[in-house]
Amino acid sequence: MQSIISKGKTLQEAIDTGLYLLNVSRDEVNIEVIQQETKVFFGLKSKEAVVKMTKQLSHAFTPAYEKKAEGDVKEKTDAFQLLDQMIDVLPEIDRAPADSLQDTWKAELKKPLEQAPPNELAGKVWVQNGRLFCQSSPNKYPVVTIPEHVKLFRNRELVQEDTIIVSEQDFYEVTVAEEERDTVWEVKMDHNKLKVELYVKPGYRMTRSLVDIEPDSRIKLKVDEQKKVNNTLSYTDVMQVLEERRVKHGFHQAEIVRATETEESGLFTIATGIEPIPGQDGWLDIQIDMDSKKGPREIDHNRVDYREIKSIPNVESGQVIAVVHPPIPGQPGRTVTNEPLPAKQTHPIAVRAGKGIAIIENKVIATEPGRPHLEQRNHIAKFSIMSKLTHPGNVDLSSGNIRFKGDVEIMGEISERMKVEAEGDVMVHQSINRAHVTSNGAVIANGGIVASDISSGKNNMMITELGIALEPIQFDLKRINQLINQLILSPGFKASDFSRSGLQPLLHILLEKKFKHFPSLIKKYKEIIEQGEAYLIDPVWREMDEKLSRIFLTLSNDIVSIEQLKGILSQIDEMYEYSQLPVEPNSYIHTPNVLSSRLFCSGDVKIFGKSSVNTKIHAGGKLEISGALRGGEVFGRMGVKVKEAGAESNTPTFISVPADQQIQIDYVLEGTTIKVGTRKYMFSESRRYVTASLNHQNQISFV
Template sequence: MSQSIFSSGKNVNEAIKHGLNALGIDKEDASIEIIQREKKGFFRIGSKPAVVKLTKQRYNNQLERTSEENIHEFEELRKSLDGENEVQLEMMEGPKNFFSEIQEKVNLEQVEGKVWVKGGKLFCKSSRLRYPTISVGKGVKCYKNGEQITGTTVVAKEDEFRFETEAEEKETQWNITLDSQKLNAILAVSPGMTKKYMIRDCEPDFHIEIQAEEVIKIKNDLEYTKILEKLKSLKVAYGINHSEIMRAVNTETPGRFIIASGIKPEEGKNGWLELVVDVEKKAGPKERADGTVDFREVKFIPTVKKGQVIAVVHPPTNGKPGFTVTNEPLPAKQTFPLIVQAGKGIALIENGSKIVATEMGRPLIEYRGLIVKASIIPKHVHHGDVNISSGNIRFRGDIDIIGNVEDGMVVEGDGIINVFQNVNRASVSSKSSIKIYRNCIGSTLSAGKQNIFEAELVHLLSSIHDYTSKIILSIQQLMNLPAIKKTDYQKRGFQPLIKVLMEQKFGAIESPIKQFLEICNKGNRLLDLEWLTMAEQLRQTFLSSAANEFHSLQQMGQLKKRLEQMMEKHSQPMEQNCFIELSYALNSTIYSSGDVIIYGQGCYHSKIHAGGTLIIKGILRGGEVYAKNGAKIKEAGSEGSASTKIIVPPDKSISIDIVKEGTEIQIGKVKYTFQRELKGISARLDNDKIIF
């Protein structure tokens, strides 16, 4: 049978020591439980001893009973201790209730002079020398003996306390709406709730704050019958989803429920073209497995024979009507037939349902919405070189030059131009694509419906427009200054003010304007009148030394508007199936509305404008290149003094495997010059900074 005693001392260690001595055992043979830790008082007032419970763990029958001699020693020990070091020792064997009595005594000592909350009620145990206090927290009203209290109050045993807490109730909110086509009835539900505050339990202490905790209970009082009544009032009679209604009735979270659904109309199909032959051009010479190019493998260019069916024209198919939730028919979108325009070398047969070639050549299919134009592009094959003997070649179709294009010669065509040898100090232009299988030296290449002069002018428009806007804004701000006499400028014009602004703040506008004028002068025979008119207005506005009609705010505002219109008109997307491909370029000017691909040795001291992507699989050394859809270059720059510049729009990137020191890149308007050689760079714009 286990033997336990309670022992006290001025601290826990002393209480354990007395208890072990009383049991006559070592610490390892006892189970120790701390009942109360010591507490110091002021001049011993309010001090409390430490109390521990010790249980003998190991014993035999001989040690189970305590001799009278030991009991006598305990009594002597008790008497010998003063009040401060009082030791309370009691023996407990078997099922005696002495421990519970001691525990109750200890518990009473622990709460003496304290107050606590249990189950929403206030309890206290005041002492002769100390009364507990309470204060009231948020959301709680406290009444002491019938009067509401604020702040801190003393609690006595005879006081009567009552608590009140706040309560809030919110009704369920709901409504039913129909979408614009009445295809769905949508029930939006926000369940109600009751919010109560419950008094929180507090452990005994000399001062406590009465606090309440928020208890929220969801209360969705939406009724099924009310929803049906609302649907009836909205004339909803089709596709009611009863299971979704029940979900809404039982939901405890806000939500939207589709409680009725109509039937969407099945869309029909407009007339469409089924191509029987391949009409797409395949770009790029055949590349071997080792990365080299096989120039003998000619790119695939589709051709058809006379009488060959090119495409089948399918009529439109009508859709099926649907129904709204109010049981009204919902018509399908109207469909339209395909309009086929027969161009050169094309015949429409079987009531226009088939497109047939009447000539041999390359089929060309052009789409403009529901209008399709089909035509056969003839091919001109020139055996030998283009030189003084052959004369210039101009042909409204595809052109194959088996030899070279020599000094000063011109080749122009509407279709694909293939030059199987070299182009030397000559001009080759196409409204479609150009493929030079060898070298281009000191020449001009232009592919696309927009000519090379227009491309360069479009590139300058943005810069000129930005500076023009800033100059107009500066003039407007200056006009608001008291020192500026508006009447003088209204009479004489703003030419002096424009001159001062350009000299002191906006001198950078002069360079793009002079470039604009120079390009218009060079290409005046190929440019539309609108470009030449714009050039003259820019010259009169910003470069004229004498006042004229263009030096007014009204005229400058119109200039800004015209610049915006021309930017919008000529900034067209990349032309499909338009590209220039060649092996090598030196001292040349290359313009393409689509991609430019240089797959051989590279490009040296040339100017390139690509309306698509620029790909150089060799070296880019010297010159300036612009790529609307980004640039991918194997090696850029040189170790000498040759300047190499690569430009792309702000939303595109530049990738270079090896970039030499001194190479300049420009993304949008942000420029960066490399100070040392780097490898594997990919540059893009982020927050107006170039990052790699």
């Protein structure tokens, strides 16, 4: 390939000189501008125009010099087209005997192709020195794929397609995109003001150039990328922002420097505060063994070892039951803005002294001998000593009803229409017959239960029930409180009468429409209290009913202040929270046989003898019947296990458990109904070894 460097005062002059030297027309060379001429200003030095001119091998397209030689382009393109048209007719000429003029043309045209045989380049396209060259063939057109960052112009028009067929008849120009990005950075502070992070994405300059590609029928243009990172972030920039954000503390200087020097995007932690160290809530250190065995141990089906129950721990008067430890406060932290950050509040454990308990300084001490009892929910612990009443004979008309704040042991039986109420456990050595027994602990009836009402752990159940009733009251009371606050802030509202007649006039208006249903919620709560008042140990539940009734039901003229309302609300919050806490149920009912009775227990119920007949049983824990279940309705919150269920007399027998539990029956008689969650199933024939639970489709399935 022949090429020369030509100089001139102007570009035109340099080109003309070059053409003269090469002895070719302008159409037959590639011209590359190496240096533009600079004009002479006031006699200062000027630069000459320099061009590199290369004799073309084939038809090549030279975009490089066109910027300055704009005027020549049209003419040049026309010349090309003329030439191309002639080439197109060449094959025909070949076939027919050519006339001499055309032969000359042909010879001339073939001249630049001499170095590359036409059959090798025909139908191919290639890239050389940043330019696109191609050669058509009659039966094949070369194909070019245009990658990202490359723009191909065909006859000065941008090609939109990703892949195009190129033809010699068109004129192509290729440009590659240059890219420049500024450094992007951002300072972020977390909401605790404990951490400041700096995100940096350094700027860069991307230089691209077209890579040479060997002739092929199909090519993909390739660019060579050169990325030069230019991180313009300075230390002062960062410090300025930190000052604006009032960051004063915990800087990591090295990280800031690293961020200003980084070539990769990254997140730098440039300042950190000191996190507060959490403290520890108050706790109880129990000094004695309080674990009691869950009732008497069964030896075989009908016999129970009562010596076991005597192993329940006992304390002497004056004995220390527990030591109360105060909370350990946490250490405050410090934010990056140099503000103190308080540690999470720690709660002391509130100890309440029940019967037979004295609290001296931080010690819980028994003042009487008996069985220590602890009821703990969250931060409240209530200790009491269960003293024990042993009744040597029967409970009947001659002994009267028994009410005792402790455990009761009855050596005989409880007979017709008698009542026994105990805050602790009740143990009856013989039977319970047409009587009422209520206990906050366990009920053990060795002689069986006939036509009686037995309630064990009622207190816990009541509290759960009251908690459910309190929830909507709490919700509405919160809204009432919010509304009052909103009213006080309203410019058209005068709060003047609050001090004189209290909130009552306002509450009247609210109950008229906006909180029309509120009184019915309180009535519901009241009903539960009235039904079960006897079982509630803590008076706060009844007191709350009185407070709410006085304000919202009887609408008495007592002056109610906003503070009072808020006080009630916070008390309800506390009571509701308390009701939601699970307690370890220390209640259970154990008896060999039960007939036509109602058993209500917050813990497990165990019928370990022959049968449960026509009895309604509600167990907050597990229900286990080792014998037959004949008639009646039974429910086990934690599942039901029965040896034999159903009655031949077709007395309805109904067993239910919640959706997450299962029912296990060794032998189930035809006609027995079971219910798991909301799904019911009635056995149409007797079956053995049935375990029923809900499957994924929420249907009862048997294992």
